[in-house]
Amino acid sequence: MKNKILLTFPGDVTNTPIAYDLVKKYDLRINILRASINYNMKGSLLMDVEGTPENMENAIKYLQDEGINADFIHPIIKIDHDTCVDCGLCTSVCVSGALILSPDDFALEFLQDKCVGCNLCINVCPTKSISI
Amino acid sequence: MGVTKTYDEINAKIKEGKAVVVTAEEVIKIVQEKGLEKATEEIDVVTTATFGPMCSTGAFLNFGHADPPIRMSEILLNDVEAYGGLAAVDTYIGATAESKTQGALYGGAHVICDLIAGKEVELKAYSRGTDCYPRKEVKTYITKDSLNEAYLFNPRNSYQNYSAAINTSSKNLKTYMGTLLANKGNVNYCTSGALSPLFNDPTYRTIGVGTHIFLCGAEGYVAWQGTQFNSANERDENGIPYSPSGTLALIGDLKNMKSEYISPAVFDGYGVSMFVGVGIPIPILDIDMMKAVSIDNKDLFTNIIDYSVEKNDKPSLGLVSYEQLRSGSIELDGKSIKTAPITSMKKSREIANELKDWILKGSFVLQEPIKLFPQKSSLTGLEIREATKDEK
Numbered sequence A: 001m002k003n004k005i006l007l008t009f010p011g012d013v014t015n016t017p018i019a020y021d022l023v024k025k026y027d028l029r030i031n032i033l034r035a036s037i038n039y040n041m042k043g044s045l046l047m048d049v050e051g052t053p054e055n056m057e058n059a060i061k062y063l064q065d066e067g068i069n070a071d072f073i074h075p076i077i078k079i080d081h082d083t084c085v086d087c088g089l090c091t092s093v094c095v096s097g098a099l100i101l102s103p104d105d106f107a108l109e110f111l112q113d114k115c116v117g118c119n120l121c122i123n124v125c126p127t128k129s130i131s132i
Numbered sequence B: 001m002g003v004t005k006t007y008d009e010i011n012a013k014i015k016e017g018k019a020v021v022v023t024a025e026e027v028i029k030i031v032q033e034k035g036l037e038k039a040t041e042e043i044d045v046v047t048t049a050t051f052g053p054m055c056s057t058g059a060f061l062n063f064g065h066a067d068p069p070i071r072m073s074e075i076l077l078n079d080v081e082a083y084g085g086l087a088a089v090d091t092y093i094g095a096t097a098e099s100k101t102q103g104a105l106y107g108g109a110h111v112i113c114d115l116i117a118g119k120e121v122e123l124k125a126y127s128r129g130t131d132c133y134p135r136k137e138v139k140t141y142i143t144k145d146s147l148n149e150a151y152l153f154n155p156r157n158s159y160q161n162y163s164a165a166i167n168t169s170s171k172n173l174k175t176y177m178g179t180l181l182a183n184k185g186n187v188n189y190c191t192s193g194a195l196s197p198l199f200n201d202p203t204y205r206t207i208g209v210g211t212h213i214f215l216c217g218a219e220g221y222v223a224w225q226g227t228q229f230n231s232a233n234e235r236d237e238n239g240i241p242y243s244p245s246g247t248l249a250l251i252g253d254l255k256n257m258k259s260e261y262i263s264p265a266v267f268d269g270y271g272v273s274m275f276v277g278v279g280i281p282i283p284i285l286d287i288d289m290m291k292a293v294s295i296d297n298k299d300l301f302t303n304i305i306d307y308s309v310e311k312n313d314k315p316s317l318g319l320v321s322y323e324q325l326r327s328g329s330i331e332l333d334g335k336s337i338k339t340a341p342i343t344s345m346k347k348s349r350e351i352a353n354e355l356k357d358w359i360l361k362g363s364f365v366l367q368e369p370i371k372l373f374p375q376k377s378s379l380t381g382l383e384i385r386e387a388t389k390d391e392k
Ligand code: SF4
Pocket: A079, A083, A084, A085, A086, A087, A088, A089, A090, A091, A108, A124, A125, A126, A127, A128, A129, A130
């Protein structure tokens, strides 16, 4: 499982070796996409994290216990309309109602605002038209 | 008895560009407005269509002979096994066969679609070698143009009705009906409802052996009744079955097929299948035929079957209309359950319209069936048993 995580941390914990801990303690593969520190010594870190869902959950808990704001950034799915056949099967697992069939012409519609990033639709699509 | 028309009369009109053709959805409104009799007079042909996953799909191919020639007994197309038990360079590749190297990510359905798209496909074949076919191995590349013949032959397509699927167990199920969420989390269903071919000719008056059809953008024919043809099922007063009944074996020219009307399908945890686009024209021979094609989704029912029961004969939780299924949710035991289709209505409509255009342009004429399907054909299961004792 791969996810993007955004961390924002107050100045006093900027020195915690987070990246080291994530790799060592939670067996995660990380790839830092953006890092910044502002003049208050408050920092933010955006990274790709790969590992088991369990380890990721635990890592988030650990970060929060360290006083860091940590959360998943839900990647937004993309639909390849060249291969999508508008079957509608992906709508069956989309509980948030982000994927719907238009009532007029039964074309697949993606309402991005409603997507909660569960990614359930990706494997369900029989034509492999959904990706992150 | 009101107006009657023959195939010859309708075909003559088609050739003159005077035939009146509408889709099986458009006809519903016309009949409501004008009545059955007037509609029968005015309309000559109604087009039906479906675009859903049909596992029993495949293609016959002939590769031509290499020099020196080989009698292929083991055949791989892009690492997907094709049948090696026919003549030297004939094969049949089935849609559900999976790649030896990529597994369910690539299968026979992908090979067929790659050929249709004009792509090069790797052919590896092996043989023990014979006096007349000395070569033991080939590795080369083929395209649809390099093949002598390439035609789809699908033993079972276009099911007349199909059960909707639900899961009453506490764990999600991955099936060819998609992912069925635990505790009746969703209902998935197939068929294009009022547009579906065999719903519009429930007693097989005009769809039989030899019927001229649209198959994946090319012309094709109904070759025979489909496998598991089960016409003896219980039916309503219009002759429409409540459960999967008639099926069609279809044949069509792969070389002229269009990628937009056929697609590989990979069902998570199940494997490879294929979306097949089928369009079938129905001649309005008389008022009874017009009555048959004017059915609406509210008149069509199917069973909701519990896929968590690991038996061939799965229990039904009740009947539901296609109108209810299409609405996006149904009520079951006081609970609202989300419904989702697997058959593409959008593609089905495109096909019905495309076939309509072909007929309006005069480039597609109707063929009367040369043999009709049996009305009371039922299924047998597979008995698991020991050999009969007295057979030595
Ligand atoms: S399941 Fe895939 S092919 Fe079907 S409508 Fe959704 S994105 Fe399109």
